[in-house]
Amino acid sequence: MEILGSTFDDSVFEEARDKVCIPLPSYTAKVCEPEWFCERVTTEDELETQKVFKFRADLAYSRKEYQKSLDDYSTCLSLVPEGNLTIRRDILEGQARCYCYLGMRDQALEVIDKLRKEATNTCHLTCVLNLELTLHRHFGDLSKEVRILQQLVSLHPYNPWHWKSLAGDYLRLFRSHLAVSCSGVCLCGDGREQGGDREGAQTLPEGTAQNSRGGPEQLVEDGEHRSGLDLVQQDIAGIHRTREWISTAVQDQCKERERAWLQACMCFIRTRLLLRMLRVQQSSFVLQRNREALQEVEEALECLEPKEAMLQLITEAMGRDLVAERMREDSQDGESLAGLCISDFEERWYNSVESAVLQARSE
Known part of the structure; x- marks a missing residue:
């Protein structure tokens, strides 16, 4: 159809077709009791079991029960597939923090070194450096704390908070x-x-x-x-x-x-x-x-x-x-760490x- 030099598709003026309503399946939300994961594991699903030990470890860490948290993190890590790098990094970081607060410095450094080798981009590397910074601060190693902050300001030269932390260490x-x-x-x-x-x-x-x-x-x-x-x-x-x-x-x-x-x-x-x-x-x-x-x-x-x-x-x-x-x-x-020069x-x-x-x- 052509009106005043403009062309319209005839389907625009056709009557609307009757729409068929498809009923949606009913959905019942799962309701979980507080700290449901602290109960005995009854499922054989590895993914569900992995979640249970991860939640238990996080809860124990928040309560400063570091040895119990470390045991649950270790159990959870054994259930995580090698290809699931995101969950592996999260659990390894939890292990390193537990080792730190348990006074096991060498074991914490081993985990941090493993995380550093598995880092693939600058965000991963920043997390590893912040974790190592926490470790050296906990043990009062000022010289190594300064070295890590130097790497952070070199990686993120426009972050004022890294510069402020480094300035405070130099003042000390x-x-x-x-x-x-x-x-x-x-x-x-x-x-x-x-x-x-x-x-x-x-x-x-x-x-x-x-x-x-x-x-x-x-x-x-x-x-x-x-x-x-x-x-x-x-x-x-x-x-x-x-x-x-x-x-x-x-x-x-x-x-x-x-x-x-x-x-x-x-x-x-x-x-x-x-x-x-x-x-x-x-x-x-x-x-x-x-x-x-x-x-x-x-x-x-x-x-x-x-x-x-x-x-x-x-x-x-x-x-x-x-x-x-x-x-x-x-x-x-x-950014990827490939070719990155700090x-x-x-x-x-x-x-x-x-x-x-x-x-x-x-x-």
Whole structure:
């Protein structure tokens, strides 16, 4: 049919056909009693049995019954097919957490290593790194905790919370170095070294004046073979070696303290830059959390007391890649690990900031 130059299908004007109503089968929802899975297993269905042990393990873990949870996770894992990688990862992670809270660190690391080998994309790898981070935090291994956070910020360079956690760890390192410096070896007013504690004397290098004497009896025995001049020269040489050793130790401690200070500053500044960029897109409790985090960052920087010129220098270095278009292009969520290259934290971040600081100081 053609009306006013427009063509219509004749079927449009036909009477509607009678629709045949097909009755739907009745559906009765299954009603489960609370903690139904804690009852005795009566089914022979492996999938149903697998669910039962998985639910039991999760419940025991929530109640902090870690040994019972570990046993149920192990039973469940034996029922999961090799090809069901999603459930396997979930159960293996539960096992690793149980091992962690049971104090079985080596077993937890073995499970984490297995999860790392089975990871196929960046989301899997992120979960493994977060799990390993939890393990090192539980056992108080700060150096390994820092190493894992470095990998996380390198994998997700625009995640402010990873940067904030890393900044907090560097701040702890700086304070620990500062505490050692305050309680360690210091110089007296006349230039003589004075140990901060008595234990430090036990770590002196061999051959020093303190370690060369074995008491009056040893001194008498030595006197039978050595002249008084030899003993005096030996004591003087031991004192010089002690002074050199103390001086080297103090210098190394100062370098480590300055390094931790700079790393803490750059991570806090990076966190502040990212939080400020995200603030315009946030609202409600998310925005409130952002504001609280920014306040914590400002307070930490006040404690670190970087000079204005240093603050500006680090801000420029840590904000060079913060461009909206580039941030979208560099998103790696869910990408395959094949060909993925995680840049080294030292090379990408610290070395560039350190060289810029050294250049500014030379000028």
